[in-house]
Amino acid sequence: MTDEIDELIISALSKDSRQDSAEIWDFLRGFGHDVAPEEIESRISKLSQEGVITGYSITIDPKKLPKRIIRTTLITFKVSQSLRKRTESLKKYLKDAPFVIFSGSTKGGLDWITIRSFPSVEIADEETDIFRNLFGDIIQTYQVYDFAPTKEVSLHALSYTEKEHKEFLKEWMPPFL
Numbered sequence: 001m002t003d004e005i006d007e008l009i010i011s012a013l014s015k016d017s018r019q020d021s022a023e024i025w026d027f028l029r030g031f032g033h034d035v036a037p038e039e040i041e042s043r044i045s046k047l048s049q050e051g052v053i054t055g056y057s058i059t060i061d062p063k064k065l066p067k068r069i070i071r072t073t074l075i076t077f078k079v080s081q082s083l084r085k086r087t088e089s090l091k092k093y094l095k096d097a098p099f100v101i102f103s104g105s106t107k108g109g110l111d112w113i114t115i116r117s118f119p120s121v122e123i124a125d126e127e128t129d130i131f132r133n134l135f136g137d138i139i140q141t142y143q144v145y146d147f148a149p150t151k152e153v154s155l156h157a158l159s160y161t162e163k164e165h166k167e168f169l170k171e172w173m174p175p176f177l
Contacts, residue, residue, distance in 0.1 A: 002052060005033055007161045009043055010053065014159040017056035031163055068117060069124045070101075073131075074143040075112040086138045093134065099127070121146075 002010070005028065012019060012027045019027075021037035021044075028035050035043075047053045077083055087105075094103040094114060103114040118124035124146070132142060 002047070004161070004163070005035060006043055006047060006052075007159070008033070008163070009040060010047065010159045011161050011164060013044070013053070013056075067120060069119075069121055069146055070149055071116045071118065071124050071128075072145045072147065073112075073114045073116070073128075074110050074141075074145075075114075075139055076109070076141045077111045077138050078140045080138060083138055086135065090135055090138070093131075 008028055008031055009024055012024045016023075021040040024040050025035065025037050028040070044053065077087070080086070090112070094100050097116070099116050099118055101115045101117055103112070105112055116124070116127070118127065128144060132139065
């Protein structure tokens, strides 16, 4: 079970996983916590052992890779007897695909959203054709959008704490609110 300090440590590491305990200590002090560097290291080890931290990764500036195609796919499914079994195949395909950044089911007007990255439009289109052939029997609508990100791809938002959210919003809150 994580506490507020663990969540802040995870948030700090998600911004830059190469930080040492002194940098994380400084970050924690900004939120009113004075935790010894040894305890920070111990907490990181515990979070790793418990499987909360599963690895460390890099972030990439998409503007430095101008040919990279980021493709978002929005899908609604047909009602069918085999939908459950076929969505299991879809999940496996998307889990195994190395180019998938994010993918998951949704509630509301859409059934599935996937975000993929490709080195060229040609490869993106080829994958789209293969995907639609593989899963066309369960797809009712298939919308594709390519976009040019203005911010590097990062999953830091998933580890952003409530305190950090409030602090950010307070900085941007108009004076009349």
